[in-house]
Amino acid sequence: xxxxxxxxxxxxxxxxxxxxxxxxxxxxxxxxxxxxxxxxxxxxxxxxxxxxxxxxxxxxxxxxxxxxxxxxxxxxxxxxxxxxxxxxxxxxxxxxxxxxxxxxxxxxxxxxxxxxxxxxxxxxxxxxxxxxxxxxxxxxxxxxxxxxxxxxxxxxxxxxxxxxxxxxxxxxxxxxxxxxxxxxxxxxxxxxxxxxxxxxxxxxxxxx
Amino acid sequence: xxxxxxxxxxxxxxxxxxxxxxxxxxxxxxxxxxxxxxxxxxxxxxxxxxxxxxxxxxxxxxxxxxxxxxxxxxxxxxxxxxxxxxxxxxxxxxxxxxxxxxxxxxxxxxxxxxxxxxxxxxxxxxxxxxxxxxxxxxxxxxxxxxxxxxxxxxxxxxxxxxxxxxxxxxxxxxxxxxxxxxxxxxxxxxxxxxxxxxxxxxxxxxxx
Numbered sequence: 135x136x137x138x139x140x141x142x143x144x145x146x147x148x149x150x151x152x153x154x155x156x157x158x159x160x161x162x163x164x165x166x167x168x169x170x171x172x173x174x175x176x177x178x179x180x181x182x183x184x185x186x187x188x189x190x191x192x193x194x195x196x197x198x199x200x201x202x203x204x205x206x207x208x209x210x211x212x213x214x215x216x217x218x219x220x221x222x223x224x225x226x227x228x229x230x231x232x233x234x235x236x237x238x239x240x241x242x243x244x245x246x247x248x249x250x251x252x253x254x255x256x257x258x259x260x261x262x263x264x265x266x267x268x269x270x271x272x273x274x275x276x277x278x279x280x281x282x283x284x285x286x287x288x289x290x291x292x293x294x295x296x297x298x299x300x301x302x303x304x305x306x307x308x309x310x311x312x313x314x315x316x317x318x319x320x321x322x323x324x325x326x327x328x329x330x331x332x333x334x335x336x337x338x339x340x341x342x
Numbered sequence: 343x344x345x346x347x348x349x350x351x352x353x354x355x356x357x358x359x360x361x362x363x364x365x366x367x368x369x370x371x372x373x374x375x376x377x378x379x380x381x382x383x384x385x386x387x388x389x390x391x392x393x394x395x396x397x398x399x400x401x402x403x404x405x406x407x408x409x410x411x412x413x414x415x416x417x418x419x420x421x422x423x424x425x426x427x428x429x430x431x432x433x434x435x436x437x438x439x440x441x442x443x444x445x446x447x448x449x450x451x452x453x454x455x456x457x458x459x460x461x462x463x464x465x466x467x468x469x470x471x472x473x474x475x476x477x478x479x480x481x482x483x484x485x486x487x488x489x490x491x492x493x494x495x496x497x498x499x500x501x502x503x504x505x506x507x508x509x510x511x512x513x514x515x516x517x518x519x520x521x522x523x524x525x526x527x528x529x530x531x532x533x534x535x536x537x538x539x540x541x542x543x544x545x546x547x548x549x550x
Contacts, residue, residue, distance in 0.1 A: 143398055
């Protein structure tokens with residue numbers, strides 16, 4: 135739908151806003167008109183925050199998580215277990231796992247998963263730097279914590295093969311099974327089948 | 343929910359994005375991480391478009407619609423009927439009415455409706471400038487095209503009283519009734535009652 139905008143400024147703001155995921159031209163127009171109704175300072179602050187984010191963001195040189203400093207607080211902490219590296223797809227996943235408060239190791243952010251359909255191969259991801267970290271010899275366990283998708287599985291397998299030469303390193307992956315709070319009725323067959331095959335001792339599920 | 347962000351840049355981008363209507367902190371984080379995954383130029387273009395929109399936008403000196411020029415293309419057009427002024431709440435409403443292609447007159451954008459709850463009184467709106475336009479003598483009809491809400495009705499009534507001294511000017515409002523495509527079953531009683539009282543001759547509804 136081509137709208138007739140009264141102003142090219144409005145037009146270009148709507149075009150840029152509608153590039154955001156989940157934002158169509160109608161929503162983009164609503165957002166732009168909202169900004170026009172609010173104080174000028176609010177719109178300028180939003181614009182500047184986005185530009186600053188995009189221009190000045192830095193990544194940890196060890197784990198590639200977002201960081202203010204050369205090495206991020208997690209990689210720099212004495213209280214974390216630096217022998218256990220959890221491999222995740224994105225910065226978002228680091229936050230999700232941190233929120234569980236169940237993990238005291240460190241991370242490695244791949245920056246995506248292998249997805250030939252989207253033109254993302256191993257060279258576009260931080261896989262070589264992971265191999266380098268492991269080859270340095272300090273890592274005892276690598277936890278593959280990618281999504282349970284075809285792309286996630288492919289990436290898991292690729293990393294597994296890359297790390298195979300380092301025989302002494304344990305490679306684990308997140309448990310797959312019935313999600314907490316889900317009825318069996320609504321659990322898909324593959325998940326249910328896997329969680330039967332990989333059943334755990336009853337006491338195990340309470341960590342004892 | 344207070345998140346632990348790895349970067350104050352990310353934190354402030356999320357805070358600013360979450361001020362947008364319909365955007366919570368979770369969506370704001372998703373948008374910010376999306377911008378980080380895309381090219382730097384895309385994020386910068388978005389930020390600059392927002393700043394430009396907010397800093398450089400101009401409004402038509404006659405109708406207060408958004409405009410690139412001192413007088414907007416609608417107010418400046420020879421093909422529009424300058425004797426008929428349609429009063430609307432916002433820029434958005436001008437676009438909605440233009441899309442119907444049923445109106446050849448000109449507009450007057452109030453910039454809101456009277457809403458004491460939100461601290462918006464007549465002085466915050468472009469009502470005085472409307473009275474001035476009408477008092478200049480060229481206007482023959484004022485169409486009140488505000489929303490069918492309590493605030494819209496209040497504003498309609500306020501404007502009606504302000505324009506009453508100019509007895510020769512016809513004041514009309516949008517027809518209220520059953521929306522096209524709506525079943526009676528789903529039409530509220532007040533609308534249905536009004537549309538009965540204000541029923542039109544059958545041929546009328548086809549504009550003949």
